Amino acid sequence: MPGINLKVNGKDIMVREGVTVLEACRQSGIDIPTLCHHPDISTAGNCRVCVVEVDGSRTLMPACITPITPNMVVHTDSPKVRKSRKAVLELILASHNSNCPECVRNKNCELQELAERYCLTDNPFQTMDKPESFIEVSPGVVRDESRCIMCTRCVRTCEELQSVAVIKPMERSNHVYIGTFQDMGLSEVPCTQCGQCINRCPTGALYERSEIGEVLAAIEDPDKFVVVQTAPAVRVGIGEALGLPTDHNTGQMAAALRRLGFNRVLDTDFSADLTIMEEGHELLFRLKKALVDKEPVALPMFTSCSPGWIKFIEHKHSALLPNLSSCKSPQQMFGALAKTYLAEKEGVDPSKVVSVSIMPCTAKKFEKDRPEMRDSGYQDVDYVLTTRELARMIKMAGLRFDRLPEEPFDRFMGESTGAAAIFGATGGVMEAALRTAYEVVTGSEVPFPGLNICAVRGMEGIKEADIPMPSKMAPGWEFLAGATLKVAIAHGLANADKLMRMVESGEASYHFIEIMACPGGCIGGGGQPIPTDMEHRLARMKAIYAEDERLPLRKSHENPEIQMIYAEYLEKPLGHRSHKLLHTTYKARGRT
Amino acid sequence: MERKVLLAENQPELGSALRKALGMTPADVAFEVRDAKLQGRGGAGFPAGVKWVLAGGASGDRKYVVCNADEGEPGTFKDRVLLEKYADRLIEGMALGGYAIGSDQGYIYLRAEYPYLVPVIEKAAAEMRRKNLLGANILGSGFSFDIELRMGAGAYVCGEETALLESMEGRRGEPRNKPPFPVNAGYLNKPTIVNNVETFCAVPHIILNGAEWFIGLGEGGDSGTKLFSISGDVERPGVYELAMGSSIGELLDLAGARDVQAVQVGGASGRTIKKGDSARVLSFRDLPPGGSVIVFDSSRDMLEVLENFMEFFVHESCGQCTPCREGNARLLHAVTALREGDVCCQECLQPFIDLCDVMAVSSKCGLGQTAGNCFRDMVGGFVELPLECNCEGGDS
Numbered sequence: 002m003p004g005i006n007l008k009v010n011g012k013d014i015m016v017r018e019g020v021t022v023l024e025a026c027r028q029s030g031i032d033i034p035t036l037c038h039h040p041d042i043s044t045a046g047n048c049r050v051c052v053v054e055v056d057g058s059r060t061l062m063p064a065c066i067t068p069i070t071p072n073m074v075v076h077t078d079s080p081k082v083r084k085s086r087k088a089v090l091e092l093i094l095a096s097h098n099s100n101c102p103e104c105v106r107n108k109n110c111e112l113q114e115l116a117e118r119y120c121l122t123d124n125p126f127q128t129m130d131k132p133e134s135f136i137e138v139s140p141g142v143v144r145d146e147s148r149c150i151m152c153t154r155c156v157r158t159c160e161e162l163q164s165v166a167v168i169k170p171m172e173r174s175n176h177v178y179i180g181t182f183q184d185m186g187l188s189e190v191p192c193t194q195c196g197q198c199i200n201r202c203p204t205g206a207l208y209e210r211s212e213i214g215e216v217l218a219a220i221e222d223p224d225k226f227v228v229v230q231t232a233p234a235v236r237v238g239i240g241e242a243l244g245l246p247t248d249h250n251t252g253q254m255a256a257a258l259r260r261l262g263f264n265r266v267l268d269t270d271f272s273a274d275l276t277i278m279e280e281g282h283e284l285l286f287r288l289k290k291a292l293v294d295k296e297p298v299a300l301p302m303f304t305s306c307s308p309g310w311i312k313f314i315e316h317k318h319s320a321l322l323p324n325l326s327s328c329k330s331p332q333q334m335f336g337a338l339a340k341t342y343l344a345e346k347e348g349v350d351p352s353k354v355v356s357v358s359i360m361p362c363t364a365k366k367f368e369k370d371r372p373e374m375r376d377s378g379y380q381d382v383d384y385v386l387t388t389r390e391l392a393r394m395i396k397m398a399g400l401r402f403d404r405l406p407e408e409p410f411d412r413f414m415g416e417s418t419g420a421a422a423i424f425g426a427t428g429g430v431m432e433a434a435l436r437t438a439y440e441v442v443t444g445s446e447v448p449f450p451g452l453n454i455c456a457v458r459g460m461e462g463i464k465e466a467d468i469p470m471p472s473k474m475a476p477g478w479e480f481l482a483g484a485t486l487k488v489a490i491a492h493g494l495a496n497a498d499k500l501m502r503m504v505e506s507g508e509a510s511y512h513f514i515e516i517m518a519c520p521g522g523c524i525g526g527g528g529q530p531i532p533t534d535m536e537h538r539l540a541r542m543k544a545i546y547a548e549d550e551r552l553p554l555r556k557s558h559e560n561p562e563i564q565m566i567y568a569e570y571l572e573k574p575l576g577h578r579s580h581k582l583l584h585t586t587y588k589a590r591g592r593t
Numbered sequence: 594m595e596r597k598v599l600l601a602e603n604q605p606e607l608g609s610a611l612r613k614a615l616g617m618t619p620a621d622v623a624f625e626v627r628d629a630k631l632q633g634r635g636g637a638g639f640p641a642g643v644k645w646v647l648a649g650g651a652s653g654d655r656k657y658v659v660c661n662a663d664e665g666e667p668g669t670f671k672d673r674v675l676l677e678k679y680a681d682r683l684i685e686g687m688a689l690g691g692y693a694i695g696s697d698q699g700y701i702y703l704r705a706e707y708p709y710l711v712p713v714i715e716k717a718a719a720e721m722r723r724k725n726l727l728g729a730n731i732l733g734s735g736f737s738f739d740i741e742l743r744m745g746a747g748a749y750v751c752g753e754e755t756a757l758l759e760s761m762e763g764r765r766g767e768p769r770n771k772p773p774f775p776v777n778a779g780y781l782n783k784p785t786i787v788n789n790v791e792t793f794c795a796v797p798h799i800i801l802n803g804a805e806w807f808i809g810l811g812e813g814g815d816s817g818t819k820l821f822s823i824s825g826d827v828e829r830p831g832v833y834e835l836a837m838g839s840s841i842g843e844l845l846d847l848a849g850a851r852d853v854q855a856v857q858v859g860g861a862s863g864r865t866i867k868k869g870d871s872a873r874v875l876s877f878r879d880l881p882p883g884g885s886v887i888v889f890d891s892s893r894d895m896l897e898v899l900e901n902f903m904e905f906f907v908h909e910s911c912g913q914c915t916p917c918r919e920g921n922a923r924l925l926h927a928v929t930a931l932r933e934g935d936v937c938c939q940e941c942l943q944p945f946i947d948l949c950d951v952m953a954v955s956s957k958c959g960l961g962q963t964a965g966n967c968f969r970d971m972v973g974g975f976v977e978l979p980l981e982c983n984c985e986g987g988d989s
Binding site: 044045046047048049050052059060061063066068081084085088089092093095096125126128129150151169170172173174175176177 | 748765770772907908909910911912913914915916918919920921922923926927930944945947948950951953954955956957962
């Protein structure tokens with residue numbers, strides 16, 4: 002492909018047409034600092050940290066938005082550029098609450114890094130006091146306006162990736178701030194608590210509402226029986242959060258949790274397998290009702306694992322709530338069973354069980370407090386920690402994660418299959434459900450090499466696949482013979498929104514749709530390590546599928562502990578106890 | 594009051610320029626404006642005809658003509674006079690723009706403070722429609738063009754053309770990143786020309802009399818005439834029409850300026866000149882003339898004037914880009930400190946003078962790029978401080 006020649010800092014470089022000065026320079030090994038730029042979202046060009054000098058241009062040009070032109074002559078480190086860049090950073094710092102040691106993003110902050118790089122030690126623009134913390138708390142997401150540098154990455158994330166758009170710049174000039182409709186706060190507007198804004202905040206202006214203190218107190222309390230579950234995506238994030246490689250951290254994670262003092266170290270992957278049993282059968286039940294009984298039933302059915310997605314549909318597409326699977330998320334299934342089945346098995350008083358979950362997610366912090374989530378007779382999940390919070394606990398406890406042995410999870414609710422592991426990646430729930438449902442109705446394995454249903458994998462925003470049914474079906478499912486199961490997958494709420502509009506208009510005719518609120522699925526969740534961008538999401542996704550390949554069992558219905566819980570406690574999918582403990586209802590919520 | 598062309602008593606017959614243009618090709622109309630070297634009368638001075646030629650050549654299923662009537666520069670009131678008395682000429686100019694670029698829809702974005710002009714403009718448009726100079730099939734030519742009014746909401750920054758377009762589209766009035774420029778992707782992402790009221794008003798005259806005639810009106814290489822609103826310490830404040838390229842002294846004499854200490858040319862974002870600079874020229878070559886000329890006599894405290902201007906910018910910055918959002922507030926702090934005698938020396942002031950340079954080259958739009966002008970000019974021209982710093986070690 003023909004390239005474009007330009008000269009950067011006196012050196013000739015050639016890049017492909019259509020890239021920006023920033024991309025051209027970074028590709029050529031020349032770094033330009035940025036703050037308002039994030040590869041997942043549109044460019045704003047508002048921080049002005051990336052300005053460069055371009056010959057023939059009256060002003061400096063922001064590298065992040067300036068397209069390259071043939072024979073452009075660019076200077077990224079001229080005296081004029083250095084002077085401007087330093088002044089711009091000083092201006093930002095002068096109105097930034099630089100209480101770095103007391104900030105959750107200390108040593109993981111883009112502003113701090115630039116302040117260090119440019120030696121900003123004596124700020125001539127500190128003409129007034131720095132702002133003091135001004136904190137707004139919502140169930141999952143906390144905002145501290147005093148650390149906000151008005152890069153608007155959160156605003157663009159909320160609008161472009163998530164179609165939620167509940168945060169906007171308010172006021173103007175140096176009174177500008179990121180606010181919500183009528184300053185009602187995130188709790189009172191249709192914020193989904195997905196936390197994607199947190200993942201893109203360059204500073205500590207956005208972070209999760211931490212429950213580390215409560216969890217430590219529960220662990221300390223000898224009267225409590227503290228059980229912990231860990232979501233599929235946490236095991237491919239925790240290493241990164243500790244500065245270690247992404248892969249193969251499951252065993253060390255279990256070991257770390259045990260050393261942190263949890264009484265039982267269990268696995269959300271177990272309840273992910275359980276979700277497949279329930280949700281797979283629910284889909285088949287709905288199909289049978291529609292095709293055989295000719296009864297009105299809501300199709301396509303939507304997955305319900307992602308609490309950000311649930312809150313989104315409750316706000317924005319509430320007419321489609323009947324299409325949501327009634328299955329609780331794996332976290333909440335686990336919680337309901339921890340204080341019933343597990344308590345019974347372990348012989349402990351359920352009132353003494355404290356159930357903690359480690360999630361890649363901030364919306365889970367909202368989900369666990371939903372009034373519907375008390376079917377065990379207690380609050381099913383007491384505390385939710387993000388992947389980042391777990392990393393902090395591990396550091397606090399002085400554990401050398403990389404030197405820990407690989408340990409297994411505890412019994413009863415610790416066993417899982419590869420089908421559960423892939424829940425963490427977009428398309429994973431679909432693939433896991435198909436592996437089980439197909440076998441239920443046909444009596445044979447899904448007809449894909451190595452059980453890998455590649456059509457539902459990958460980073461495309463909306464994916465679809467047709468799964469043809471064979472002519473020979475298992476007894477009772479003959480009505481599906483020769484039919485084609487049409488499925489779709491969306492990740493990131495903007496894509497979900499698009500897909501919902503297609504369903505509403507009748508343009509889409511699917512049977513089953515998987516939605517994950519976060520780009521890439523849970524691996525890109527709002528509780529995952531920062532930075533989270535395509536590069537990191539792909540690495541985590543790769544690790545998740547490697548985990549699937551590594552596990553001896555790869556179909557949820559083959560999980561021996563799942564077979565045991567049905568034999569001893571739940572009887573059958575969609576049975577009486579399942580309905581009481583594992584299924585839930587939804588409610589329409591306001592749009593403002 | 595000087596009335597040369599735009600404000601002349603005898604105006605050409607309404608619609609005569611449009612009639613002439615409809616006999617030309619659209620491209621030739623754009624070329625005529627370009628060749629007349631008509632520089633944008635809003636204050637930035639970008640050649641209007643270049644915009645027209647570019648927008649005419651841009652691809653788009655619809656194109657738009659937008660008149661920037663958000664006259665917000667402190668001390669400017671020349672567009673108000675045109676809107677009051679010559680709204681029909683303005684609309685004719687817009688229709689000429691529509692013909693030149695291939696647009697059937699124009700908008701007048703009217704300053705929030707000018708609601709009383711709405712019926713005036715509506716009446717002029719109705720009259721033009723009645724005469725078939727506006728609306729469908731103008732003068733039987735097959736060319737259709739109509740206009741609508743859009744009200745601003747009071748933000749100064751919406752006079753910046755891309756912030757204006759954002760505002761028209763119902764969003765927060767914040768300047769866009771350029772490129773793309775409005776001529777390629779403007780209102781609703783369609784090719785759009787945005788021109789000032791006075792710019793459009795000049796176009797019928799150019800079409801009727803030709804580019805050469807228009808160039809001949811200017812002085813010293815400049816083109817056409819220009820309206821100036823002069824206010825402050827003068828005996829005869831008001832709007833004057835002078836040749837572009839006239840000296841500031843000529844204007845001051847006309848308005849009856851006495852005991853001049855300083856003249857602010859181009860509004861708060863313009864340049865400040867001192868007594869004795871009367872030979873300087875009202876031209877984009879020297880003192881960019883938006884339209885505002887404010888005269889300060891020797892009784893005025895220039896630091897107080899500066900503080901007022903900086904308060905204005907702190908109030909009006911959209912807050913989007915760092916240099917403007919934070920920089921103006923710091924400059925205001927520095928002015929306040931100067932007024933209170935808290936700046937001991939030139940050395941301590943220097944970071945703020947440097948900040949003006951940084952804002953000029955790194956701000957996103959014209960507002961931030963020019964907000965430091967008055968600080969630099971007034972502090973440089975009217976403040977004397979010891980060069981060396983004597984605050985080190987402290988004296989208290």
